[in-house]
Amino acid sequence: MPPLIAVLLGGITGVGGGTIRDVLLAKIPSVLRADVYATAALAGSTVVVIGRRLGLSPSASAFLGGLLCFALRVISVWRHWNLPRLATP
Numbered sequence: 125m126p127p128l129i130a131v132l133l134g135g136i137t138g139v140g141g142g143t144i145r146d147v148l149l150a151k152i153p154s155v156l157r158a159d160v161y162a163t164a165a166l167a168g169s170t171v172v173v174i175g176r177r178l179g180l181s182p183s184a185s186a187f188l189g190g191l192l193c194f195a196l197r198v199i200s201v202w203r204h205w206n207l208p209r210l211a212t213p
Contacts, residue, residue, distance in 0.1 A: 127173045134169020135162060138193065159207055160200035168193025 125133075139155045139162050146153040155161050168189040175185025199205070 127177070130173050131166060131169045134172060134189075135166040138162075138165025138168065160196060160205055163207065164193045164196035164200070167196055 142161075143153040143155055170189075171192050172185045172189035175188055176182065180188075
């Protein structure tokens with residue numbers, strides 16, 4: 125699988141479960157209101173792809189990608205990080 129497709133699939137699956145949960149609970153999906161939600165999923169999946177390209181074992185690269193994703197999400201909530209937003213007229 126091409127690396128770009130692998131990263132996109134990692135981001136989609138990282139965000140998809142929470143989105144389905146929120147839709148079934150009639151809530152606004154977290155990915156639309158949480159600040160660093162999809163970005164953390166994309167960063168984690170990128171680390172997995174890079175780790176595999178560098179020859180790391182699947183377990184090691186998955187662990188490192190998951191750790192980065194988790195750390196980014198926790199730190200973003202703790203430090204109140206926000207992604208830039210478009211100005212609305």
